[in-house]
Amino acid sequence: MRRKIEIIFLCLFVLTMGCQKEKLYSDTEEDITELANLQLVKSNNPFVNEIVGSKTKSTVLNNKVEYEHPWLLDIEEDNKDRVIFCIEPDEDFIDRKMVYVKDGDHKFSYIIERAYVFSEAPSVEDIKTDSISTFTGILTIYTSEEIPVYSYFYMKDELVGETNFSEKINSTKSLKTAPIDGGMKDEVIVYGSKPNKSRSSSGRGVWFIKNGGRSKGFTTPSSRQQNKKISGGSNSKYVTIPQRSETFPRELQAKIELNYLRRMGDKDLVAIFKALLNDSSILEENKGIVYIAIHNAYNALKGEYMMSISLAYAEALKPLIDIALFNIGGKIAFQILEPVSKAGLISLRIPQTNTTVLGKYPRYIELAAKLNARKFNVPTEIWNKMSRTEQWAANVKFLNRTIIRGDKIILSNPVKNLNSVSGYYRKELEYFLKKGYRLSKDGTQLIK
Amino acid sequence: MKNIISDLVSLPERFYNLKNDKSIYALLQDTGYFEIHNNVKENELENYLIQFPEYICQWKEWSENKRTSSGWYFNEEDENNYSVIFFDLNKNIKKNLKYTDIIKACAAYIKIEIDSIRLS
Numbered sequence: 001m002r003r004k005i006e007i008i009f010l011c012l013f014v015l016t017m018g019c020q021k022e023k024l025y026s027d028t029e030e031d032i033t034e035l036a037n038l039q040l041v042k043s044n045n046p047f048v049n050e051i052v053g054s055k056t057k058s059t060v061l062n063n064k065v066e067y068e069h070p071w072l073l074d075i076e077e078d079n080k081d082r083v084i085f086c087i088e089p090d091e092d093f094i095d096r097k098m099v100y101v102k103d104g105d106h107k108f109s110y111i112i113e114r115a116y117v118f119s120e121a122p123s124v125e126d127i128k129t130d131s132i133s134t135f136t137g138i139l140t141i142y143t144s145e146e147i148p149v150y151s152y153f154y155m156k157d158e159l160v161g162e163t164n165f166s167e168k169i170n171s172t173k174s175l176k177t178a179p180i181d182g183g184m185k186d187e188v189i190v191y192g193s194k195p196n197k198s199r200s201s202s203g204r205g206v207w208f209i210k211n212g213g214r215s216k217g218f219t220t221p222s223s224r225q226q227n228k229k230i231s232g233g234s235n236s237k238y239v240t241i242p243q244r245s246e247t248f249p250r251e252l253q254a255k256i257e258l259n260y261l262r263r264m265g266d267k268d269l270v271a272i273f274k275a276l277l278n279d280s281s282i283l284e285e286n287k288g289i290v291y292i293a294i295h296n297a298y299n300a301l302k303g304e305y306m307m308s309i310s311l312a313y314a315e316a317l318k319p320l321i322d323i324a325l326f327n328i329g330g331k332i333a334f335q336i337l338e339p340v341s342k343a344g345l346i347s348l349r350i351p352q353t354n355t356t357v358l359g360k361y362p363r364y365i366e367l368a369a370k371l372n373a374r375k376f377n378v379p380t381e382i383w384n385k386m387s388r389t390e391q392w393a394a395n396v397k398f399l400n401r402t403i404i405r406g407d408k409i410i411l412s413n414p415v416k417n418l419n420s421v422s423g424y425y426r427k428e429l430e431y432f433l434k435k436g437y438r439l440s441k442d443g444t445q446l447i448k
Numbered sequence: 449m450k451n452i453i454s455d456l457v458s459l460p461e462r463f464y465n466l467k468n469d470k471s472i473y474a475l476l477q478d479t480g481y482f483e484i485h486n487n488v489k490e491n492e493l494e495n496y497l498i499q500f501p502e503y504i505c506q507w508k509e510w511s512e513n514k515r516t517s518s519g520w521y522f523n524e525e526d527e528n529n530y531s532v533i534f535f536d537l538n539k540n541i542k543k544n545l546k547y548t549d550i551i552k553a554c555a556a557y558i559k560i561e562i563d564s565i566r567l568s
Binding site for chain 1: 464468471474511515
C-alpha cells in the first residue's frame with residue numbers, strides 16, 4: 001500500500017516537473033529528430049573540455065566506486081563511443097548505468113537517458129568497468145521535452161533492433177522494431193507502451209526487455225530518490241527543499257528562495273549560484289538538489305531577469321556539467337547544457353543527419369564535416385587495436401544503420417567503375433550494391 | 449634487422465590476410481619493433497621498398513582504409529609529387545611532408561605510421 005502511494009506521489013511529481021520542463025522548452029522550435037542529434041562541440045573553455053574529455057571523474061562523483069577509467073567503450077557508428085557510467089543502484093535493478101554517446105575526443109552526439117542494464121554483479125563495486133561484453137539493455141534518446149526519439153536494443157553488445165519514434169504517432173502500434181541482419185533474436189522480446197503526453201507529461205513510456213527468462217521493467221525512482229527531489233517550480237513563490245532532506249543545510253535552502261534571489265543584482269546571482277554549487281558542506285548526493293533548485297529558480301526568474309539570469313545560471317552550472325552527467329541523468333544534463341550553450345560557453349550544433357558520406361580516408365571525413373553529415377570513424381587508438389574482422393563488423397553496423405535511416409549516401413571519391421576501387425571503400429560500396437543500391441551516373445552518390 | 453624490416457613493410461599484407469585475426473598493433477608488437485624502434489631508419493625501409501616496390505600500393509591502400517578521426521596518410525598528388533600528411537579534423541591540424549620520390553615518401557610514411565601505431 002505504501003509503495004502504491006509512493007508511486008502515485010511520484011507520478012504527480014513527474015507530471016509537475018514535466019509541465020515545467022515543457023514550458024521551459026516551449027520556445028524550442030527545432031525539429032524533434034534534429035534535437036536528438038544535438039552535438040556538444042569542443043568548447044573554448046578549457047574547464048568544460050577537461051570535463052568532457054575526462055576519464056577519471058567518477059572517482060569524484062561516486063565515493064564508493066573508484067574507477068580509474070570508468071568509460072566503457074563500445075564502438076558505434078559515427079565515431080560515437082558508447083560511454084557507460086555506473087551510478088547508484090536502486091531497489092529494482094542490480095546495477096544502473098547512465099549511458100551516453102561520446103563522439104571523438106571532445107564531442108557528444110547524443111545524450112541518452114539512463115539505460116537499465118542487467119548484470120550478474122552483486123553490487124556496483126563488482127562491475128568490471130573494463131568489460132564491455134555484457135551490455136544488454138535499451139538505450140533511449142530523448143529530446144529536451146522528454147519525448148523518446150530512438151531506442152536501441154542491445155543483447156550482449158550487439159545491436160539487435162531499434163525503434164524510431166515519431167512525435168505524431170500515438171498508439172502502441174507505432175512501435176517498430178527494425179530487424180538488423182536476420183532480424184530480432186528470438187530470445188529478445190520487447191514490450192512497451194507508447195509514451196502518452198496526456199497521461200504522463202514526462203513523455204516516458206514503459207519499455208522493458210525480456211532477456212533469457214528474466215524481465216525487468218522500467219521502474220520509478222525509489223522513495224529515497226524521491227526525497228531528493230525538490231518541490232516548487234516556475235509558478236511557485238518559493239523554491240523549497242523537501243522536509244525529509246535532513247542533510248541539506250537549511251541556510252542554503254533560504255538562499256534559494258526566490259524572494260531572496262530577487263533582491264540580488266546580476267553579479268550577485270552568479271556568485272550565489274556558484275557558491276551554492278561549490279559549497280563544501282553540501283554532500284555530493286545533494287548537489288542534485290541544488291541543481292534542481294537552481295534550475296527551478298532560473299525557470300521562475302528568467303522572465304524577470306532576462307539574460308542576466310541565464311548567464312548567471314550558465315556560469316554557475318559550468319562546474320556542474322559532470323555532476324549532471326553522472327548523478328542526475330542525461331536528460332537533465334541536456335537542460336544544463338542548453339543554457340550553457342546559449343550563453344556562449346559551449347556550442348551546440350545540429351548536424352544534417354539525413355546524409356552519410358563514404359569514401360577514402362581522409363577525404364570522406366573532410367566532406368562529412370563540410371556537409372555536417374554522418375561518417376564512420378573510430379578513435380585511432382581503438383581502431384589500431386581492432387582486427388580486420390572487428391573493423392569490418394563495426395563498419396557494417398554503421399552501414400546497416402545508414403540503410404535503416406534511409407540516408408542520402410554521398411561518395412567523397414566519385415566511382416564510375418567499381419573495379420577502379422579497392423580496400424574498405426570497395427567493400428562498403430559492394431555492401432550497398434548487394435542491398436539494392438546503385439551508383440549514380442556521375443558516381444558521386446549511391447541511389448536506392 | 450633484415451627480417452624485421454621485411455616484417456614491418458609487409459604489415460598491411462599480413463593484416464589483411466584472411467587468416468589473420470590480430471590487430472595491427474599486435475602484429476607490430478610481434479615484429480619486435482617496440483624494443484628497437486629507435487634503430488629502425490627510413491633508409492632501411494627505403495632500400496627494402498626498392499627491392500619490393502609492390503608494397504607501396506599496399507601502404508597507399510592502408511592509408512585510404514583508415515576510418516579514424518585523425519592519422520597519417522600517404523597522398524599521391526601527381527606523378528612526381530607525394531606527400532605524407534597528418535590529418536586531425538577535430539584539432540584542424542595538418543602536417544605536410546613533401547617528396548618527389550614515391551619510394552622515399554612511402555618509406556617515410558611507413559616509419560611515421562608504425563610509430564603512430566606503437567604509441568596508440
